Amino acid sequence: MPKNKDISPSPIKEDQCLDLALRPQTFKEYVGQENIKNNIQIIIDASKKRKEPCIEHLLFYGGSGLGKTTLSYLVAKEMGVGVRTIAGPSIKKSGDLAAILTNLREGDVLFIDELHRINRVCEEIIYPAMEEFMLNLIIGKGPMARTMNLKVPRFTLIGATTRLALLSSPLRSRFGATFRLDSYNEEEIKAIIKRSSSLLGIKIEKDAISSIASRSRFNPRVANRLLKRVRDFSEVEGKKKITKEDACSALSFLDVDKMGLESGDRKILEVLLKKFNGGPAGLQSLAIASAEEEETIIEIYEPYLIQIGFIKRTPRGRVITEKAKTYLRNGRS
Numbered sequence: 001m002p003k004n005k006d007i008s009p010s011p012i013k014e015d016q017c018l019d020l021a022l023r024p025q026t027f028k029e030y031v032g033q034e035n036i037k038n039n040i041q042i043i044i045d046a047s048k049k050r051k052e053p054c055i056e057h058l059l060f061y062g063g064s065g066l067g068k069t070t071l072s073y074l075v076a077k078e079m080g081v082g083v084r085t086i087a088g089p090s091i092k093k094s095g096d097l098a099a100i101l102t103n104l105r106e107g108d109v110l111f112i113d114e115l116h117r118i119n120r121v122c123e124e125i126i127y128p129a130m131e132e133f134m135l136n137l138i139i140g141k142g143p144m145a146r147t148m149n150l151k152v153p154r155f156t157l158i159g160a161t162t163r164l165a166l167l168s169s170p171l172r173s174r175f176g177a178t179f180r181l182d183s184y185n186e187e188e189i190k191a192i193i194k195r196s197s198s199l200l201g202i203k204i205e206k207d208a209i210s211s212i213a214s215r216s217r218f219n220p221r222v223a224n225r226l227l228k229r230v231r232d233f234s235e236v237e238g239k240k241k242i243t244k245e246d247a248c249s250a251l252s253f254l255d256v257d258k259m260g261l262e263s264g265d266r267k268i269l270e271v272l273l274k275k276f277n278g279g280p281a282g283l284q285s286l287a288i289a290s291a292e293e294e295e296t297i298i299e300i301y302e303p304y305l306i307q308i309g310f311i312k313r314t315p316r317g318r319v320i321t322e323k324a325k326t327y328l329r330n331g332r333s
């Protein structure tokens with residue numbers, strides 16, 4: 001997690017209420033990702049026409065905060081069924097999974113977040129459940145062990161992951177459709193901030209929305225979080241309406257610069273430039289030299305630095321680009 005938790009796209013504790021309050025309730029309210037929405041709508045309509053209780057299993061992948069959970073809830077809503085949510089790492093034993101699956105209602109959506117962190121034993125249990133809505137459980141140990149086959153209600157599994165490559169191919173292949181959520185463009189992020197402002201009753205000028213959008217790493221969760229932080233600042237200062245100046249000074253105070261970078265990002269770039277002479281640098285070496293965890297570099301810093309063209313990944317390691325060198329030379333703005 002970056003030192004500045006405001007720009008981390010991973011959910012933090014304070015996000016829970018904000019996420020709930022701002023979560024779009026219809027496909028129309030869900031900004032962008034048009035292609036995915038259209039495809040899902042077709043899948044749902046076709047299955048409704050065939051009068052099937054559930055749709056094919058769906059896999060969503062993409063960075064944290066890009067809207068995978070929200071989309072899964074919208075799918076369930078559109079299908080008119082209930083949704084049960086569970087995080088991959090919290091399913092520890094096959095019994096945990098069996099309890100969840102047998103308690104589903106016919107047609108329900110089971111949403112498994114962080115699917116890449118589910119353990120292998122549970123993964124094996126999931127295969128027959130996904131294919132035939134059956135659980136093959138082994139009861140007992142050693143020579144006394146026996147298998148028990150249990151039918152579970154028909155359900156739609158929606159898996160979400162930030163690391164598609166970590167999913168085993170047997171698991172991946174059992175999903176009927178896989179969708180990659182891309183990051184948003186500036187207009188879409190502005191639309192999200194505008195919608196959130198009106199839901200939260202925040203009065204904000206157009207230019208202020210643009211300033212927040214340009215520093216949000218084009219990530220809805222980060223955008224909403226920055227909006228809330230800017231609101232806190234302007235409330236403390238007794239402002240009635242947030243102006244561009246208010247937004248910029250609050251964001252500078254939070255150490256988020258015009259590119260949406262904070263000190264952790266700049267450290268990675270400086271380490272690459274100064275300790276590795278611009279690279280290439282392997283992930284492990286970069287992590288040690290910058291005193292960050294490899295996971296944090298992969299999941300938090302690197303995606304955005306690559307997206308804005310500051311870092312390139314080559315077969316020999318990470319390399320800093322000319323664009324990033326210019327940014328570092330000119331200092332933060």
Ligand code: ADP
Nearest residue numbers: 019022023031064065066067068069070220221
């Ligand atoms: P993920 O599951 O990918 O980490 P979430 O679905 O939890 O992301 O989204 C984080 C927050 O960002 C949600 O609460 C929602 O308010 C907002 N959000 C995400 N995607 C969109 C979108 N396309 N339109 C509007 N708001 C969005």
